[in-house]
Amino acid sequence: MKKEIRLTVFIYTIFFTHTLFADDFHSIQLHGEADFRYLHTDSDSQNNSDFSKFAEGGANRDLFRVSEAALTLQGRIDWSWTGSIIAKYGHNAKNPIDISEATLFFKPVSTSPWRVNARLGSFFAPISLENTSVAWTSPYTLTSSAINSWVGEELKTFGGEGTVAYHFENGDHVDIFGAGFGNNDTTGTLLAFRGWRMHDYEATILDDFQLPNQAHIQSIFKKQAMTTQPFVEVDGRAGYYTGFNLERPDVLKFRALYYDNMANPKIVEKGQYGWHTRFGSAGLKIALPFELTFIEQSMIGQTQMGGFVGNHTAVDVDFWAHSFLLSKKITEGHRFSVRYDIFGTHKNDEILQNPNENKGNAWTLNYNWLFLKHHQLNFEVTTTTSNVTARTMQNINSTQDETLWQMGYRVFF
Amino acid sequence: MNCFVIFSNLRFQLITMSKNTRYFISFALLSFSLNADSLTLNGTVTTTDGEPVSEAVITLVGTLKTKPILATSPRKMDQRHREFVSHILAAHVGESVLFPNSDNIQHHIYSFSPANSFEIQLYKDVAPKPITFDKAGVVVLGCNIHDWMVGYVYVTDAPYFTQTDEKGAWSLNLPADDYTLTLWHPNLDTPNNVLVQQIKLTAEKSAPIEQKITLKSTSRTGKPPAEDAQNPAYQ
Structure with missing residues (x-):
């Protein structure tokens, strides 16, 4: 509890210091957020070491904690170049404070319909249409969708991304983008060994995740460490993603992307295998009448690890997920959102001791109230039903229902 | 001598096709008064449910070759x-x-x-x-x-223009003439976002006008995204 108190004092010191200088014209801006959370769940989750769909539960069915705190430092180098660093404290992080994103943006002004822009550094692949706020938070829910939870865990890229866009006079634009990246060779590990999970934790650069210890992973893959490091380079081979974006500002956005980390699945280094992971992702956001917003995201892909055993690599898993979110602004500052998630993985490989079958769905209901510009109260419940074959190794029923209640207070500055 | 005439009666609906979420603007020329050498033309732009539309642009081009008077300061x-x-x-x-x-x-x-x-x-x-x-x-x-x-x-390049105020009202001083009146607003759901009509402006003859036109149901507001109100970058 002392840690929480010290962190709270630190957060508010920064908040009020920032407020004192808020009216200055400065090219370096400090923003951030802190998230205080009460959680109650009936889940038996043992953090990342089992197959629960939440990260909380087990011995800690009632939790009060500083869920995360983030500082964003944004600097303008000139009229075309800006830089941004996001440092985070995360309740589950390996290091108390670590860098989440560090990015250099190039966005020159254009007086023609054609525009180019680029970013360089560490940033999330452009998949989520929900996590648009400070430090990758969502204005709609506390718990991210299954897809965006995985993006937060394993889909940060380290590389460069370029975009060419054509803008019409009415504001519509068509963008084509592509990126080359490294340090994403282990992407897919969590989806295959653990399955989809719902949370709002974003891995920081030096983070790692414990793998489910009931899965007997090391008895099958003796070189695999019991933790996966999401942002390491194993084979020295760059990956890529490419896609397009169609947007009518304030009205509609459609984005599609194909991702391939090009990892060599036969290489293992310091306990980390290369996982050849590729997927297609598509998302649609529409502003509807009555202050309604609809967001749909889909993802379908495959990940492979290890040498061939029979006709498949040692681990060969298809994965897919969809989410459908409807959000209504009730009155100024009040928002109600509901989201349905459905997700699954399918095992193609032939190693029976490593069951990676996984499917489920979830409903999330959130009401949030933004007050005094900087403060937000959240009330949320997420309930999920899932079937994970590997649960039988825990001697529990493969089908489980889990519910997570949350009250969150966030301060933004 | 001032003459004050109230326009009435003449109404026509320019665009009758409607969609569920579309709005309507009624555009009404209310009155004009005669001065020694010009008439004061007034109008309002409102939605059919009475909401004023501000910042709409009204331009008038007459048959007289009048040069616009440019503002002396920016x-x-x-x-x-x-x-x-x-x-x-x-x-x-x-x-x-x-x-x-x-x-x-x-x-x-x-x-x-x-x-x-x-x-x-x-x-x-x-x-x-x-x-x-x-x-x-x-x-x-x-x-x-x-x-x-x-x-x-x-x-x-029209010699006369004005914009509607917060109440949707506008006013122009003009000599009597035959005019092409153009109403422009970026959200008007017409080709080029304009509504054009002919007006015969005389001291004696009144020509009451009320127009109803469709606004686009979806358009850019130019305001920070509402769902991200807590984002300091948008405040």
């Missing part, structure tokens, strides 16, 4: 709370517009409209050079730093 379009204020500004061809910055951050505004393309970097407390608009047309403005920002400069 017109102004401010940047305030990460929005263009006003959202729409009308100007004569050849007039200049100043873009002051009332925010405590930089703005970098630009336009790629064929009518006038330009870019200008705006610091706080540093007076920028005015931009002269020398071609008629709609100049769509954006900010390279704040993507949601959108503003419009309507550059016209």
Whole structure:
């Protein structure tokens, strides 16, 4: 509890210091957020070491904690170049404070319909249409969708991304983008060994995740460490993603992307295998009448690890997920959102001791109230039903229902 | 001698096709009064449910070859709370517009409209050079730093123009003539966002007009995204 108190004092010191200088014209801006959370769940989750769909539960069915705190430092180098660093404290992080994103943006002004822009550094692949706020938070829910939870865990890229866009006079634009990246060779590990999970934790650069210890992973893959490091380079081979974006500002956005980390699945280094992971992702956001917003995201892909055993690599898993979110602004500052998630993985490989079958769905209901510009109260419940074959190794029923209640207070500055 | 005439009766519906979420504007010329050498023409632009439409541009071109009287000082379009204020500004061809910055951050505004393309970097407390608009047309403005920002400069070669106020009202002093009246608003759901009609303006004859036109159900507001109100970058 002392840690929480010290962190709270630190957060508010920064908040009020920032407020004192808020009216200055400065090219370096400090923003951030802190998230205080009460959680109650009936889940038996043992953090990342089992197959629960939440990260909380087990011995800690009632939790009060500083869920995360983030500082964003944004600097303008000139009229075309800006830089941004996001440092985070995360309740589950390996290091108390670590860098989440560090990015250099190039966005020159254009007086023609054609525009180019680029970013360089560490940033999330452009998949989520929900996590648009400070430090990758969502204005709609506390718990991210299954897809965006995985993006937060394993889909940060380290590389460069370029975009060419054509803008019409009415504001519509068509963008084509592509990126080359490294340090994403282990992407897919969590989806295959653990399955989809719902949370709002974003891995920081030096983070790692414990793998489910009931899965007997090391008895099958003796070189695999019991933790996966999401942002390491194993084979020295760059990956890529490419896609397009169609947007009518304030009205509609459609984005599609194909991702391939090009990892060599036969290489293992310091306990980390290369996982050849590729997927297609598509998302649609529409502003509807009555202050309604609809967001749909889909993802379908495959990940492979290890040498061939029979006709498949040692681990060969298809994965897919969809989410459908409807959000209504009730009155100024009040928002109600509901989201349905459905997700699954399918095992193609032939190693029976490593069951990676996984499917489920979830409903999330959130009401949030933004007050005094900087403060937000959240009330949320997420309930999920899932079937994970590997649960039988825990001697529990493969089908489980889990519910997570949350009250969150966030301060933004 | 002043003559005050109330227009009435003549109504027509310009666009009757309606969609569920569409709105309507009623555009009514209310009255004119006769001065020694000009008439004062008044009007209002409102939605059918009575909501005033502000900043709509009204231009009038008569048969007389009247030259526009250019403003002696630049017109102004401010940047305030990460929005263009006003959202729409009308100007004569050849007039200049100043873009002051009332925010405590930089703005970098630009336009790629064929009518006038330009870019200008705006610091706080540093007076920028005015931009002269020398071609008629709609100049769509954006900010390279704040993507949601959108503003419009309507550059016209018409001798007379005005814009509706917060109550949707407008007023112009004109000589008696046959006029082509154009109403422009970026959200009008008509080709080129205009509504054109002929007006015969005389001291004796009244021509009561009420127009109802469709506004686009979806359009850019130029305001920061509502769902991200807590985002400090949008405040």
